[in-house]
Amino acid sequence: MSNLSISHRGQLMPPSPIRKLVPYAEAAKKRGIKVYHLNIGQPDIETPKAVLDAVRHSEFKILEYSHSAGNESYRRKLVDYYKSVGITVDHNQIIITTGGSEAILFGFMACLDPGDEVIIPEPFYANYNGFAVAAGVNVVPITSYIETGFALPPIADVEKAITSKTKAIVICNPNNPTGYLYSEQELQTLKEIILKHDLYLFSDEAYREFCYEGRHFSAMQLEGVNDNVVMMDTISKRYSCCGGRIGALVTRNKALLDAVMKFAQARLSPPGFGQIAGEAALDLPPDYFDDTKAEYKSRRDLIVKRLNKMPNVVCPNPGGAFYAIAKLPIDDADKFCQWLLEDFSYQNKTVMLAPATGFYGTAGLGKQEVRLAYVLNLDAINAAMDCLEKALEVYPGRKV
Amino acid sequence: MSNLSISHRGQLMPPSPIRKLVPYAEAAKKRGIKVYHLNIGQPDIETPKAVLDAVRHSEFKILEYSHSAGNESYRRKLVDYYKSVGITVDHNQIIITTGGSEAILFGFMACLDPGDEVIIPEPFYANYNGFAVAAGVNVVPITSYIETGFALPPIADVEKAITSKTKAIVICNPNNPTGYLYSEQELQTLKEIILKHDLYLFSDEAYREFCYEGRHFSAMQLEGVNDNVVMMDTISKRYSCCGGRIGALVTRNKALLDAVMKFAQARLSPPGFGQIAGEAALDLPPDYFDDTKAEYKSRRDLIVKRLNKMPNVVCPNPGGAFYAIAKLPIDDADKFCQWLLEDFSYQNKTVMLAPATGFYGTAGLGKQEVRLAYVLNLDAINAAMDCLEKALEVYPGRKV
Structure with missing residues (x-):
């Protein structure tokens, strides 16, 4: 083996599970499709x-x-x-x-x-x-x-x-x-x-x-x-x-x-x-978090309500942060999230989610789960949930 | 051994050889002594x-x-x-x-x-x-x-x-x-x-x-x-x-x-x-480095000249960067650099240098050597060299 090989730890190093779908999202955008990014924890809240x-x-x-x-x-x-x-x-x-x-x-x-x-x-x-x-x-x-x-x-x-x-x-x-x-x-x-x-x-x-x-x-x-x-x-x-x-x-x-x-x-x-x-x-007024929290809370309330209304979807109510994990009636979250970007659109829109498999250390777990980051405003969340709802109706790998 | 011990690598991790003399410099300043910092590569050049x-x-x-x-x-x-x-x-x-x-x-x-x-x-x-x-x-x-x-x-x-x-x-x-x-x-x-x-x-x-x-x-x-x-x-x-x-x-x-x-x-x-x-x-005008380089070059020329004029001091002319290593007629660079801060002053001033021992991987090397960063202006370098010259005359551990 050449000395110029990558180190063992460099080979073991996992690629980002959140970012691996990015090329599919970029291709969707090139086809003129609007992609709602619920896949990554980059808030849309303005920096104070x-x-x-x-x-x-x-x-x-x-x-x-x-x-x-x-x-x-x-x-x-x-x-x-x-x-x-x-x-x-x-x-x-x-x-x-x-x-x-x-x-x-x-x-x-x-x-x-x-x-x-x-x-x-x-x-x-x-x-x-x-x-x-x-x-x-x-x-x-x-x-x-x-x-x-x-x-x-x-x-x-x-x-x-x-x-x-x-x-x-x-x-x-x-x-x-x-x-x-x-x-x-x-x-x-x-x-x-x-x-x-x-x-x-x-x-x-x-x-x-x-x-x-x-x-x-x-x-x-x-x-x-x-x-x-x-x-x-x-x-x-x-x-x-x-x-x-x-x-x-x-x-x-x-x-x-x-x-x-x-x-x-x-x-x-x-x-x-x-x-x-x-x-x-640290000098921000004490009520700074009140507004931001109220905003995130209303987003959470909306996304959790929308998800739990979809047939065979389960989403526990998260107590904090700005993420939720939902269990979907699908065969494979990785396939589904890729399919959302590659093969699906509703009113020329789709949604990008993070397959939960990347968050489990135990192989095989999370195959029916996705992570949703509610970092978009209420209108965008509603539109994204419309997409997800329609997608679950037509996804070929549907599995309750 | 407790699980709460520091990792082996945490123990092996070397403390900064440049920063270890900082407490002595702070004490000198509290005594009202002006300290010329030639010990660290923080340029005094203004950010463009x-x-x-x-x-x-x-x-x-x-x-x-x-x-x-x-x-x-x-x-x-x-x-x-x-x-x-x-x-x-x-x-x-x-x-x-x-x-x-x-x-x-x-x-x-x-x-x-x-x-x-x-x-x-x-x-x-x-x-x-x-x-x-x-x-x-x-x-x-x-x-x-x-x-x-x-x-x-x-x-x-x-x-x-x-x-x-x-x-x-x-x-x-x-x-x-x-x-x-x-x-x-x-x-x-x-x-x-x-x-x-x-x-x-x-x-x-x-x-x-x-x-x-x-x-x-x-x-x-x-x-x-x-x-x-x-x-x-x-x-x-x-x-x-x-x-x-x-x-x-x-x-x-x-x-x-x-x-x-x-x-x-x-x-x-x-x-x-x-x-x-x-x-x-990257948009700075092409002559940006000319001025900075000319400044560093004149500092280098001065510090190397001053050092080599001191009895039994050797300093090769560095071709680049803004450091020079000088060999001094001393017993131990670590002791000397600490002594400069603890026990020496000339006209209420002294100079802070980096012992070269910290830059050698082989134990015992560099004991007569110090690193000087010429990141101060010409007047400060002259004053610092005055201090060093006087210090070498009176240092108790002098050794040719």
Whole structure:
């Protein structure tokens, strides 16, 4: 074999399950078909003007490296934000990262070695797979089910998955792709497990501010597990700042902060302009999330209602984030989503969905499920649901 | 051992050798001492106004994810830039990264597996160590010497270092930390080696535009090694845009591009504002580098002259970048650099240097050497050299 081959991990690295249908969408558009994108979590909500203006009115003369942990002024202000949502940390317990993505990568890299195992309730955010492959870590999925609205699997299932190599549990709360919002009781259950088995708990809280049923309870609010809990955070969805590439790794584990800082120093600093945006976002009026949340909630209500009215379609009501998973009367979600783009249109329109298979770690699961991101306005959602309804009537692979 | 321990790689990860003296510098400043920072490659050159204005005048309403490979408009314009410096590539052979740092990480991740070896002429950019640890790769240093101005080590030394695990050679051209500019002849020598032994050649060309003696010859200009050569690039130093965090991985190896794209997709996209800055920088007038280069050249001439005038100090004339390594009549560079900050001042001023030990992979080398980044203006360099000259007269660990 040539030395110029791709590394083993480069071969194992999964391609994005969300983006693999893109060529079919592009071809549909070239044929003049309007495609409603419910396949990807890029919000259509405008970035708050004050956030963009902070960047546009910035006055420095040299675009310098920042501190490797991020600007101290930003981290100090984040302390107040976290306090406002019930999380007590100091600014030295926050490391600003290049998006939530880098926070996940740093957490995996600093805590886990090749061959270690992380347990993740499936379906899960597909890129956890990518970061696990990059770190040489094995993902052990435990299945959550659409029948229970994708709640945390029973504690017995979690404990059955624990081996001598298990070092961490990863949750995303509220969840991408299911929209499930973990209850305080579920978090307390996880606390018992991580204490009993001496595990890290990685909690991805990218969608914290988007909860429609009940209050968000953060893993950082669990008591007595300061060394176990690592929170991954991001401004991407919260302030519609996906392109800013600003996130954070937050933990009270001092040894871990020191280790993560070494990874942070190697890549020098997080993006400068994005940090200005992130810091400015903390000055938004307290009612900023009210409007955005109300908008997402009405979209959720609409899409869930429309889906559940379709024959043999099941869609649990998601408590947070802006995703829903629906079970459809189809043979194969990958085929169906491709067919929607290649062979179907209704009034010259179609809809792009994400097959749920890409979110499961267990092969064969999710074949009748799709993820819908409700990141379009109500009219667009209605039009997209019209398409889906018609499509399910005529899809050749229909299967109840 | 607790599961909550830091990973093996997290423990192996080297702390930044450049930043470890920072607390001593801060203490000196608190004592009222002026510290000249020649320790770090943060240029004092202003970011071109047109580049910052492009960001400040941008008019989009949503800060969206970009293409994972970076904006197509930016990649297409980069094709013209590369053409202007003699490098022929198309826009699909360019993947925009979060700084040159991410280009190095992606290259290591996609080409190399844990246990593989990369050969790097030492002294080398210390963060190569960090990315190697992150990827589980072993760095095999081959020593270049101050006596030959840090030229490429003899071909026999390179070949002696090659084992069955060697998969790549890394060069930085012009070099950080030595300032050495590789000749076309040396590149041709490397080509013979990588062809003979079937190796990747990673070429970090961050400082391409800063050459003071002769023309830069890029690894991408080598013929017949399209699958071997991977170039890492960045706008950080070129346009004084360190905080933009925009770089690029460039290669004609199609399989490698496909593999790197999977890593790029996992982290979603490079920073949005930084890409606007990077694209705008390509519209700077052709004489932009003339002024910057003339400024750096006069600084280099001054610092090299001042250093070589000091008794028992040797500093080869660097052909590019904005670093020089000097050999000093001292017992231990780490002790000396700390002493400069802790125990020395001249006219209430002192100078901060980087001990060269952190740039060597071989333990014990570089103990009499320091790296100086000439990123300050001529007056500041003169004042810093006054400090160094006086310091060498009184340093208790003086040793010729």
